[in-house]
Amino acid sequence: MSMRLSILSIAVLSAFSLHASEQNIEHIEVKGDFRQLSVMQVAGSVAVLTEQDMQRQSAQHLDDVLQQFANVNFAAGASRGRFIQVRGIGERSEFIDVINPSVGILIDGIDYAGLGLSSVAHPEQLEIFRGPEATRFGTNALAGMVNFTSKNPTFSPEGKVSASLANYNSWQVSGYYSAPVSEQVAYSLTLDQQQSDGFIENAFLKRDDTNNIDEFTGRFKLQYLATEQLQVGLTAHLIDQQNGYDAFSLDRNRTTLSDEPGQDALRSKALAINLAYQGFSFADFTGQLSYLNADSDYGFDEDWSFQGIHPFGYSYQDRYLREREQWTLDYRLVSKPTALLFGHTDWVLGFYTSNRDLDLQRLRRKEDERTLFASNLQRRNMSVYGETQTALTEQLSLVIGGRVEQYKDDYVDIANSQLGSDETMWGAKVSLNYQLTPQTLLYGLVSRGYKVGGINGEALSKAADENFAVLATKASFSPESVINTEFGVKGSSADGRLTTRVAAFYMWRDDMQVKGWINPDLGPEFAGFIDNAASGRNYGVELESRIQLHNQLQLFVSTGYLQSRLGTYFTDSGLDLTGRDQAHAPRVNYSVGADWLLTEQLSVQAGIQGKSGFYYSDGHNAKADSRELVNFRVNYQLPAWELALWVRNAFDQDVGVRGFFFGNDPRDDYAAHVYEQFGEPRRIGITASYSF
Template sequence: MSLRYSTVFLAVISAFSLHASEQDIEHISVKGDFRQHNLQQVAGSVAVLTEQDMQRQSAQHLDDALQQFANVNFAAGASRGRFIQIRGIGERSEFIDVINPSVGILIDGIDYAGLGISSIAHPEQLEIFRGPEATRFGTNALAGMVNLTSKNPTFTPEGKLSASVANYDSWQLSGYHSAPVADNVAYSLTLDKQKSDGFIDNAHLNRDDTNNIDEFTGRFKLQYLATEQLQLGLTAHVIDQQNGYDAFSLDRNRITLSDEPGKDILRSDALALNLAYQGLSIADITAQLSYLNADSDYGFDEDWSFRGIAPGWEYSYQDRYLRQREQWTLDYRFVSKPAGQLFGHTDWVLGMYASQRDLGLQRLRRAEDEQRMFASELARRNLSVYGETQTALTEQLRLVVGGRVEQYQDDYADVAGIMLDSDKTLWGAKVSLNYQLNPQALLYGLVSRGYKVGGINGEALSKAAEEEFAILTTKARFAPESVINAEFGVKGSTADGRLTTRVAAFYMWRQDMQVKGWINPDLGPEFAGFIDNAASGRNYGVEMETRLQVNEQLNVYVNAGYLQSRLGQYVTDSGIDLTGRDQAHAPRVNYSVGADWLLTEQLSLQAGVQGKSRFYYSDGHNAESSGSELVNLRVSYQLPQWELALWVRNALDQDVGVRGFYFGNDPRDEYAPHVYEQFGEPRRIGITASYNF
């Protein structure tokens, strides 16, 4: 019996031996669903990290936290990891063409898809929904959703301050505070500042800070209890990111030769108004109206070198992308009063979602001494209605049926005078059967359908008039993608609560899957990217999360994922037949193993190993990463209000690829093709002091 089937079989057998009372269930509430259910009673593969979980691995950014999730990966190509893959599905970059991410990002309910998460300091919790979640989240959740909730206001004053210093001239200062300002008004404020020289040495400029980190994040929440039935809320976010970007080396290491290092700048402001009303007899009303404005400036030294490196062969290009984004979103829903578990009773949700997103792009490219400019605008309007019912067929068996219908309209225009529009209606659905064997054991089976919108290949259109790129006239648009997911899962805990486990097995059918293609006619510096549709794809596997309290002093955590992915019929424009190959950024195995060991009442040790197998970097070539194992250690000393911790991440100092390309870019070897990689952080050593008040 194979590993994946053995794991599921053992989990099912163990579930039938679980017996305990409800109070022994692990009490982690999933905040991103329609209703806040206990994690062990949610039908679907959802993983949650609390602030304590992130502290265990000394996580300072989303990149660090994502290493702990089964069947989750990410790609950088910027100063931070910005593009997320779940179960092998997800984008790896965004240049000219506007992409709709397969994995969305919500922070306090505000849509940050494509922008990433700048700080995870002092969160309420971080949730990963794996598998299509169209009913709940719409087009941004083809593969899943990342949901970050910041600290909620409390009516009992509380706060925490943390300060960290680490190698590479790094430091972080963060804190949060929550308190009432009146009997019915409370606030929470979270602030975080991080700075680092980064992990790159630029030998040409004799600098060690060309890939630096300089980020500030502020999140504020205000809660107003207007009446016993009406609660109002205000959320405000500020992000100011002034990072450098100088990550790729011609020598394929951490030493660069660029004379014009890039940058990765983001300024984002967001505001949300929330309403919750429980005064109706049959349903509660929840609503959120949000606004986000973001300006980014992302660029890089395209030749990765300097003038004079190889006279007669060299070229000197610089690429820069300035983006503006303004969006409004409204999510308004009715959630029925709980009907209970009696036979025939049905809980239901009915909602409406609308969004308006205006995106502007200016690409400024210097080719030798020639300045080139491309500009485009895209206005996207989304309108959807959704609903879900949960019917108690018996006291233990529930049927869940949900669906969403979404209509989107795109209006595109660019400096070349090209004007296109697109108007499509898409749909998603979910049907699950959930059997609550006892208060601590759930078995479920579900089928769900997800989707994401198509779009327009602006870069292809801008170059199609050039003779060598004439083939791009056939690449003006790319079609929507859909996926069907079949899943079986088991969740359970032992009678004494010492063992908690969750296992899910899944099989996903992708149709018209969107893949990134490139055309480089003469293998020189002129190339063009576009999004294409492969015929189909298959993604299947298993994921497991287990927590075991061995004794009063020792806790052990094991998360593991096994993934098989296949491209359908697909031949690249350069003639490479990738039919049947693994999909990009889809490692077959990944895992996170950790332990908390209480050595004394004050002294504790946390240790973890996070690993993944090798994976392909792209759906356009066969370059692969190496497998990796990251060893993380943390020793902490706890006093009533103070904590002092010494920590090490990537203790073995492995070079871990987080983005990769295969082409020629080195004039010193006449542009022979190589695998060029951006590496994640090397060995990090730091000290953190925290004060609770």
């Protein structure tokens, strides 16, 4: 507690000592908010990374980027980390049961929740909203939201091409180009292709590419200035991911024995139409209609071994084929921007609806027996939302927002189990903001977030088996809600050489959704389900700072401190986890980076990202070790060319990104162990970029 208070005290005291003029305010705009305000003017804990920030990490995927954010973590369990936790809240996997992520992902406003972010090449920027954002984003933002914006069209030609080579037979080619078609039409195109053998050696098959990466991402934008008041935009995405999946080792290292390596494939396409109209005298109108279609193929060798490894061995394979089709519509009116004079109120009023059709086929082989489980879930969401901001004085303003959302689920599976749910949920936000100086904002807020419940398809599929009869009581799980209180300070020094943002928060979780497992002493047979724990508590501090020590040296610091607690919760195996830390919620994480300009052409970037150990699951006590990842990058800049030599994880540390605790090795009579999937080892690469 003393550490949190010290950090907060320093930030508050420094904020009161800052005096500056308007032109020195940091003007990085938050694109995901209702109004595109500076990150220093948004009341809430929002972190923003530009393309330059991602380059500092030599980031090629979202996994690399997330290491830089305070109180943010991720889980893999597939070829990539697509499940995100913010402030200790977030899912870690998806098998049979359809989840609604606590931390959603938007790419150019299109909902990619549960699908991940395939490429971060050449972004406009990436934003992480921390804390409940139900008013803005609805049910997908119980803990926060990831908002990615790709390159926007420009009316002057510009482009960039980059190529990278790295160890593990890895390469990447990417580029973007933006140009006008006429005085009213412009477009941008971003393409990225990545390939790698991966970091696994399969000793049985004598291959080093069973956990390979093969990903193509294309993003296209078209902007049409129809009139002075009307702009029309078109966005198109295409993803083709053909990754392998062979990550868990019976020997608990990077050497596997699988005879049937799995796959993690995704083919998706998305289209969105955007409208912006400023012709009304009282408000601006914005809207987006989007469509997404995604087919995924996720499977793995369940025994992680080969037939004949041991007389007591077994041979199982699991595979999940999903089809997802979704439509979303989001329209809103935003009052005309004003100086927010005393007594004046700005407002937002919006309507949102979505329709998802989710099909699943689970193909499982147990020895020579093959089984099929199939299900369909249709989910419809509809909500209205609004927000007002009222100037109480010249410096003090009050923000009140809320959303009411109705969702309806219709579920049916191959056993003709039919279930439905129809519930109404609500979220809200009240914030009091005090603009101490043009560069210093103090805010206090209370917000409420929510997440829909759902159907436990796996429990339904196995409830008829007498060994899993208890699953008959686990057919569904309830919605979850969270209340968040937060106090924050954002400020910059007079000369702009120091920028600091700090937030302290306390969150109450009610009916928190946790992952449970049942294994009635049947060897490899187990079943997963989503359950509701009574409650949970999450509280902590986040700090981000940028310091310009002199004209050639700049430091970046991001650190988070988190305490999380499970309420009264007993697993079905009888384990009492009451009061324990929540899963994937490290108590401390930090990122420290430096940019050092040695000459006009030569610069060095270095950073270290660390986090304390954390529990892998809310169903057992296996833990990940603490880690410290060191990264370097040396850049040589010419007028149009840039050459870079980079190293990630310089000291080659094994970093766990997903973990289980059970017995799966017949060679030791199926004794229980902590089995971990490891993140990337030491990566060494070179990148050449040409801008035009």
